[in-house]
Amino acid sequence: MTFDYDLFVIGGGSGGVRAARIAANEHGAKVALAEEYRMGGTCVIRGCVPKKLMVFASQGPAMIEEARAYGWDTQIGGFDWTAFRGKLDAELDRLERIYRAGQQGAGVTVYDQRATVAGPHEVRLADGSTVTTKHILVATGGRPFVPEFEGREHVITSNEIFKLDALPKRLLIVGGGYIACEFACIMAGLGVQVTQFNRSPLLRGFDTECRDLIVAQMQAQGIDIHTGIVISKIEKTDQGLHIHGSDLRDDTFDAVLYATGRVPNTDGLGLEEAGVKLAENGAVAVDAWSQTNVPSIYAVGDVTDRIQLTPVAIREGHAFADTVFGANPRKADHELVASAVFTRPEFGTCGLSEEDARKQGPVEVYVSAFRPMRSMFAGSDARVLMKLVVCKQSQRVLGCHIVAPEAGEMIQMAGIAMKMGATKAQFDATCAVHPTMAEELVTMRKPVRTA
Incomplete structure (x- = not known):
């Protein structure tokens, strides 16, 4: 044919x-x-x-x-x-x-x-x-997915956020994934008063220790975060969009952004x-x-x-x-794919979270949390976190997680080493670049916990 x-x-x-x-x-x-x-x-x-x-x-x-x-x-x-x-x-x-x-x-x-x-x-x-x-x-x-509820026609999604004629003064973001959290940080940085609702903890599925730090710093930036809430109804009024929540909450916002998955x-x-x-x-x-x-x-x-x-x-x-x-049969490799979440601070991650790694066997966990030189000198309380999850038996690095400015840039480099099967000893054998935040990845000598 x-x-x-x-x-x-x-x-x-x-x-x-x-x-x-x-x-x-x-x-x-x-x-x-x-x-x-x-x-x-x-x-x-x-x-x-x-x-x-x-x-x-x-x-x-x-x-x-x-x-x-x-x-x-x-x-x-x-x-x-x-x-x-x-x-x-x-x-x-x-x-x-x-x-x-x-x-x-x-x-x-x-x-x-x-x-x-x-x-x-x-x-x-x-x-x-x-x-x-x-x-x-x-x-x-x-x-973007928006669930069925009364008044859903009044909300916007990540598709429309780039096309707004003007920024809202009061914005509600519904959702707790990386898209919702990224836009919460973006809009707060642009001067918008941001509230975030989600039915469960934010950034679920990511390493718990890392996401807890990110959420705490989001709150420190003035983002008003509430979990355990499901919106049942949105009404458009002269004052804005009136929200009815599962906790009997009644609030009004200028815009509501739904980021509840895709x-x-x-x-x-x-x-x-x-x-x-x-x-x-x-x-x-x-x-x-x-x-x-x-x-x-x-x-x-x-x-x-x-x-x-x-x-x-x-x-x-x-x-x-x-x-x-091309007569060159090959499969796409979906193992050890590094990624970044562009919150403030950023989150770079590659491999298994501590929780997922524990399910596979005994692990050693190395963590360094500190105030970096740049922000500490400026009087900021911002903290960063470097974390390695290591297989106790093989000593292979199973997970690397970074919460810090430019974490996306750092995790790309760590991802190369992990893709090559690097062990904790090989990380340790790499000389540190000083003074940098990233040097902590090769200077953590003792695990903070084993499981």
Whole structure:
């Protein structure tokens, strides 16, 4: 059978564009890609990139305060959200052009419209046309989840936070995951009065000792955190959004941001009709090769709900292209993936939490918590924490966790050593860089506890 394309990619995010470009440019496949919104996906358009730029913007007041402590005659005025948003929009436009140019340069045909699966080898476009393809790659990512309750139409999500016409004076953030906590710190840094509700402790699933320190420092920054609360109703009034909580709480806010998780973007894609199995939460079920139960259909990235990180989606897309079109079969590696949470302070983590490591056997735990030189000189009570979780038997480092400014930069380096199977002795044999916060990672000699 003759096909219109060798590969049709549905979704123009990080995983999809990498797969399309590698298949076309390096392996000579005839490739098409459809994107219904903007090229770049969640990360570039409404996720990692704009969020990190907002993180940088939110650090201004703290930097000015610290500069005064170091002897500078400085002051800070109000934050101009309109000016910042204009520059942010321009930067996202620039990045989208780069993504689009990359596809065009590789010879990928781009359809700026929605595409759905019409069969194992067919894709239906929004204009009503149908194309045939030997392989289909679903890379449609995920979207914010908002539970059903009365008044849910009044809330915003992380998709809309970047498009606000003006910053709210009083903001409620509902959720306790990393997205909720990141935006709580960002908005507080921009001068917004932030309250955060969640039904359970914040940052659940991360190392407990680390998350406790982060939450305490968030509260020290003025973020009003309440757990054990579920919102039952939101009413829009002349004064703002009136909240009814499970604890009989009655509060009013100018805006409510829901960050209560994300779900795979598979609704209406035609996958089930084509025979593709989906998980209970709608994720595309795939094997280690990113292949579904329908041999011609694959999926990568957040839509598979494996590890929801941009670099992981990129690696999955690249491995797929090399396997299917490059005669180089390989699987994406999902072990020991380092990540960062851009709260204030940042949290860098790689490997197992202390709690998860204990479930696998005896461990030694090394911890150093202290006031770093920079903030201590400025009179700040901010603390950092360095933590290594070590297998008692093999002495291999199973987990590394850092709560500190620029923790994301530090954990990247630690992740390299851990990926190579480094032991505690090898960490210890590495000479410290002094004076730095990171030197604590190689100077912790005695465990604080064993289990």
